[in-house]
Amino acid sequence: MSARTIAVPVSGAGLRMAALLLLIVVYTLYSTGPFVWVAAMSLRTTTEIAANPYGMPWPAHFEKFASAWFDSNYDTYFLNSVTIVLSAVALLTIIGGMAAHCFARYRFRFKSALYFLIFSTIIFPPQVTVIGLFQIMVDYGLYNTRVGLVLVYVSIQLPITIYILEAFFARIPKDLFEAARIDGYSEWSIFWRISLPVAMPAIATTVILNTILLWNEFLYAVVLITEDDKRTLPLGVLRFLGDQLEDVGMIATGLMIAIVPVVLIYVFFSERLIQGMTAGAVK
Amino acid sequence: MASHPANTGQDRDHANPPGVIAAFLFPALLVYAALTALPVLRTFYNSTHLVVPNRPSEWIGFTHYAKLWTDAIFWKAIWNTLTWAAVAPVLEVAVATLLALCLYAKVPFSRFLRVAWFTPVLMSYVVVGILWMWIYNYEWGALNTMLRAVGLGSLAQPWLGHPDTALASLIAVTTWMWTGFNMVVILAAMSSLPSEVLEAAELDNCGWLAKLWYxxxxxxxxxxxxxxxxxxxxxxxxxxLVWVTTQGNPLWATETVSTYVYKRAFQWSTFDLGYPSAIAVIWFFIVLAGVLGLTALFRQQDKLEY
Structure with missing residues (x-):
């Protein structure tokens, strides 16, 4: 009995570790392999890819990025995405921050009801807003405008922004506000000069989260934007796909242009980004 | 969650000035009212009207809803989406739990692996969709290439082009995308478990499977x-994802409620926004019922605190 209990766990553990490592290697290849593949293809010409889709990118054709950028309108799409996303994120931080500060700091009638009302929209299927939104944007003259898309982006990310910031603001000690009030700070400067700076980590989280999600947003963009010079990057990539269906190499280059900013943000802020993305799931 | 009792007693409350509160909330409430609440109400309104451009909407009662009963594509879309929503969460969470256990067992490079596995969820569906269209490509896609390499070439097929495999193939894509996300959350939950409990299980000479399960x-x-x-x-x-890859094809095998609403509202030249609005309203209630049902079910099972 004792011999078995000693012998079995040792070899069993070794075997288990090997199986575990194998599983890990396979899953890592599975989850990251597609990106490595598209990165390789983005540096190869379509002729090279047709000869061998899984070849190495030597020699690397970096000029493909220049040609996608200048010849296929990617400069416009990229610039549109940057402007729209950054404007929306800036507005979200201010508007969401104000509301979150208010929910965390003051007591007032219907507070829970209002909070619930705003937060419950995260379960709304977009189908139920998108048609009405389209009509309203047409009525207001905001259809096919970048301003309209910015406002819509603010509205779709507002609940999660308020949720993350409120949780953080609520943990700021009340004494800090009391001290500020005694020092003669106005309510606005308490928000602007105390809440916001103290909550910088949470703000950074929401900024990064909103940037990524809006950078990738597709449904509202495709419904509200039809003119080519106002398209965001996801729409541009798709248009490119429609035009050059067979030109796999150039499409891969286009995909990389959309991926690189996300990867850069992720490399520098991976923990914060993971924190933001999972904020709604972790209790 | 904010759950402080409403301050009803003091109207002139120095600490909670109503004007300031209103000012702080105003922009958020304005955005909410104009761009979330109003569109939803408008969609509800549409659903009982014939909404055609350049003409006042005409009230037609529940005609749209009645027509839905006999709309085979609508039912197909509902079926596909429900299948997706039933299968994918279970797959994602099951695989994610396994992966989280791997990292929980303190394998080398676990910090790196956590970050690497999370990556797919950061990509836009447009990028992911195009990428997987290539992976599923019949002639040179990675999946068929691998199948042929291991001698299973007979299984190779146009995965997104065949009605029998298209939906499953797309479900596999969302699973690929979201498993890492779920894994990170589960790993965080595991890491916050009290170590005494696990040590107690260890002392009871509990096998790892039993430890996991119980x-x-x-x-x-x-x-x-x-x-x-x-x-x-x-x-x-x-x-x-559907829009980028299959647009609901082949033969509505991958049609989802969202794509069908989009087609009826913005693509088919029926010019009527009422009918797709009716679909959206029905769907709104189905989602609501689903979420409430799941929450109630889970809560009933072991009195969960959400």
């Missing part, structure tokens, strides 16, 4: 259920 899983159950609900909500919304 100790770890019950303790992280609230997290798992929460993830299932979240994933369910996400799949009920699915649009981008």
């Amino acid at each position: 100790v770890i899983l019950p303790l992280i159950r609230p997290t798992l259920l929460n993830l299932i609900v979240l994933s369910f909500i996400g799949k009920m919304k699915i649009f981008d």
